[in-house]
Amino acid sequence: MALKGWKEIPIGGVIDEPGKSREYHTGTWRVLRPIVDLDKCTHCMLCWLYCPDMAIEITVNEKNRPQMVGFMYDYCKGCGLCADVCPVNAIEMKPETEFLEE
Amino acid sequence: MMNIDLKKSKAVTGAEAVANAMRQIEPHVVAAYPITPQTPIVEYFAKFVADGVVRTEMIPVESEHSAMSAVVGAAAAGARAMTATSANGLALMHEIVYIAASSRLPIVMPVVNRALSGPINIHCDHSDAMAERDSGWIQLFAETNQEAYDLTILAIRLAEHEDVRLPVMVNLDGFILSHGVEPVEFLPDEVVKEFVGKPKRVYPLLDTENPVTYGPLDLYDYYFEHKRQQVEAMEHAKKLFPKVAEEFEKISGRKYDFVEPYKLDDAEYVMVALGSTNSTIKYVVDWMREEGFKVGALKIWMFRPFPKEKIQYYLNGRKAVVVLDRSASFGAEAPLYEAIKSALYEATIRPRIGSYVYGLGGRDIVPEHIRKAFMDAIEGNLLVDEQRYLGLRE
Numbered sequence: 001m002a003l004k005g006w007k008e009i010p011i012g013g014v015i016d017e018p019g020k021s022r023e024y025h026t027g028t029w030r031v032l033r034p035i036v037d038l039d040k041c042t043h044c045m046l047c048w049l050y051c052p053d054m055a056i057e058i059t060v061n062e063k064n065r066p067q068m069v070g071f072m073y074d075y076c077k078g079c080g081l082c083a084d085v086c087p088v089n090a091i092e093m094k095p096e097t098e099f100l101e102e
Numbered sequence: 103m104m105n106i107d108l109k110k111s112k113a114v115t116g117a118e119a120v121a122n123a124m125r126q127i128e129p130h131v132v133a134a135y136p137i138t139p140q141t142p143i144v145e146y147f148a149k150f151v152a153d154g155v156v157r158t159e160m161i162p163v164e165s166e167h168s169a170m171s172a173v174v175g176a177a178a179a180g181a182r183a184m185t186a187t188s189a190n191g192l193a194l195m196h197e198i199v200y201i202a203a204s205s206r207l208p209i210v211m212p213v214v215n216r217a218l219s220g221p222i223n224i225h226c227d228h229s230d231a232m233a234e235r236d237s238g239w240i241q242l243f244a245e246t247n248q249e250a251y252d253l254t255i256l257a258i259r260l261a262e263h264e265d266v267r268l269p270v271m272v273n274l275d276g277f278i279l280s281h282g283v284e285p286v287e288f289l290p291d292e293v294v295k296e297f298v299g300k301p302k303r304v305y306p307l308l309d310t311e312n313p314v315t316y317g318p319l320d321l322y323d324y325y326f327e328h329k330r331q332q333v334e335a336m337e338h339a340k341k342l343f344p345k346v347a348e349e350f351e352k353i354s355g356r357k358y359d360f361v362e363p364y365k366l367d368d369a370e371y372v373m374v375a376l377g378s379t380n381s382t383i384k385y386v387v388d389w390m391r392e393e394g395f396k397v398g399a400l401k402i403w404m405f406r407p408f409p410k411e412k413i414q415y416y417l418n419g420r421k422a423v424v425v426l427d428r429s430a431s432f433g434a435e436a437p438l439y440e441a442i443k444s445a446l447y448e449a450t451i452r453p454r455i456g457s458y459v460y461g462l463g464g465r466d467i468v469p470e471h472i473r474k475a476f477m478d479a480i481e482g483n484l485l486v487d488e489q490r491y492l493g494l495r496e
Contacts, residue, residue: 006327011267011335012206013328014305015315 026053030078032093034071040090043068047082047091056082106248111287116247116279119286120186120212120272121146123254125156126294127210130181130301133161133172137191138224139276140214144186166191170198177207178316180306182258184209188276189216189230196234202269203238204332205316206304208261209269211239212254215377215428216276217463225464226276228376228429231405232437238332240270240339241406243376245362247284250274252356253403255289258298259346265338267304273405275378277464293353336407343404360409362401363416365391369398371479372417372453374442375426376402379460379467383426386472397476402438410445417442419451422479426472426492428461436489443486456484460492467493 010016045066048056055076057069071082083091114122121143124132132151134144151160159176163169169185176183187195192213202209217223218230231241242257244250250272257270274280289297305314320328340360347358364384366372373383380401390397400416402409417423423446427436434440439457446452458475461467471492478484 003323004327006330006334009324009327009331010305011328011331012204012305012316013318013320013324014205015318016305016312018313 025074027055027072027074027076030073030076031096032078032080033073033096033099034076034078034080034082035092035094036068036070037090037092038068040088041068042088042090044087046085046087050081050085051076052079052081053077106285106287108285111285113283114247114286115142115281115283116244116250116274117142117214117281118146119247119251120254120274121150122288123251123294124184125150126289126291127182127184127255127258127298128156128295129158129184131159131161131173131176131183132185133163133169133176133183134185134187135163135166135169135191137166137188139216139226139280140186140188140191140212142280143212143214166194167198170195170202173209174198174202174205174207177202177209178205178306179308180301180303182262182301183207184211186212186214188214189218189224192230193218193233196237199234199237199239201317204328206267206332206335207269208258208267208301210254210257210261210272211269212250212272212274214276214280215273223463224276226278226378226428227462227464228273228427228437229462231271231273232429232431234271235406235437238268238336239406240266240268240336240404241273242270242404243273243402244275244279245378245380245401247274247279247282248286248356249403250279251286251288252350252354252358255294255297256346256350256358259349260339260343262302263338263342263346264302264304266335266342268332268335268339273377278378287354289354297350297353340407340409358403360402360404360412361416362403364399364401366398366400366416368396370396370421371424371476372398372400372420372422373424373426373472373476374400374402374417374438376405376428376438379426379428382467382469383472386469386476389469390473390476395476395480397480405438405441408441408445413442413445414449417446417453418449420453422454422456422482422484424456424458424475424479424484426475427457427459430459430462439489454479454482454484455486457489458492459489465493
């Protein structure tokens with residue numbers, strides 16, 4: 001999202017449209033990035049339950065069961081709660097510096 | 103000087119004059135907490151509410167922090183909201199004072215100037231207002247009760263203008279004005295109501311068709327831009343003030359400006375001050391003029407935004423300028439002196455300049471003190487880096 005100049009934004013820090021927080025990519029704050037090993041993952045959904053930013057991406061399979069897919073990195077702040085609660089240690093927190101090339 | 107028609111005027115205290123202006127403005131919301139010497143403003147206004155004279159929603163809050171918070175909420179909702187305070191009450195509001203300005207809410211607040219504690223003191227000085235000088239509020243200073251009344255009405259138009267959207271403090275000296283009785287010419291109610299008009303609403307929270315959010319988190323990506331907007335709004339206030347003053351003159355016959363020159367045409371020695379002390383300065387100017395001294399005065403009506411260009415216009419080329427401050431900035435130059443000195447940096451012919459701090463904690467300033475400061479200037483005895491004191495015991 002391109003940042004706007006001071007003449008282009010509403011005064012007083014007012015947000016003049018509802019639902020705009022979607023455009024605010026808090027993922028830019030992240031220092032550690034969660035990486036999931038889907039071979040280990042049992043799709044227990046604990047990470048999905050605990051994630052404070054609703055940044056766990058899931059789908060529903062043909063048996064109507066939720067499946068862990070990955071992370072919404074635009075919103076994941078890298079808190080590491082998912083890695084902490086994962087019962088099979090399928091999530092590893094890696095420094096963002098390892099991904100600078102991307 | 104303002105000519106007041108005594109036949110048309112009433113003898114009232116500054117507090118009654120301001121409360122009467124508030125009655126005529128009839129804001130939707132007033133939230134206030136009583137504090138000496140602002141108390142009679144709230145008392146008078148509460149009586150107007152109790153008697154059904156105004157339809158204002160009066161919120162008796164538990165502290166000044168809540169008073170300012172309540173008017174911030176009301177103003178964000180789209181209401182015309184006012185409060186009033188003094189000294190420690192203003193200091194307790196401090197956090198929300200900044201939020202009012204940065205949320206661009208056009209709140210008008212009479213501030214009855216009183217010394218900040220400690221040691222505790224209830225009398226007049228300007229330390230309370232000066233502690234808020236960088237808060238983003240427009241700051242006006244009244245010399246008389248008439249001015250306190252007029253500026254309160256005028257401030258509404260300045261604050262609410264769509265190019266400005268800034269809160270305004272109308273400063274009046276504690277006890278000297280708030281409790282001192284002077285003749286005040288009141289405008290008819292309908293004239294004031296027409297002058298202030300209906301409030302212009304910008305992003306009102308109660309407009310549910312167009313929902314907005316006030317006070318969101320604003321970090322390194324946008325906070326700076328919002329501060330730049332506040333700088334610009336102050337420039338707009340400077341541009342707009344003469345127009346509002348002109349319109350006010352049409353209804354009142356009383357002329358306001360950023361500053362008021364007094365016997366300046368041929369004056370070689372000029373004294374600059376804020377507030378009620380200007381009346382004493384004018385008295386001394388008259389007295390010394392009778393003796394042939396070319397002295398004059400420059401009263402500052404608007405302290406924020408600071409009218410630098412007007413200061414330069416009136417002070418450039420004078421022999422000497424004496425600045426009187428009713429507050430000190432510990433470890434630095436007194437606030438008004440610092441601002442005047444800074445403005446004169448760009449003057450073609452810089453006058454000699456001297457700083458005099460006076461009247462802290464309500465210490466009386468008498469004509470002899472002012473004469474002494476003028477005589478220092480006339481005798482060439484001013485030192486740019488020396489802060490002097492009037493009425494202080496050594």
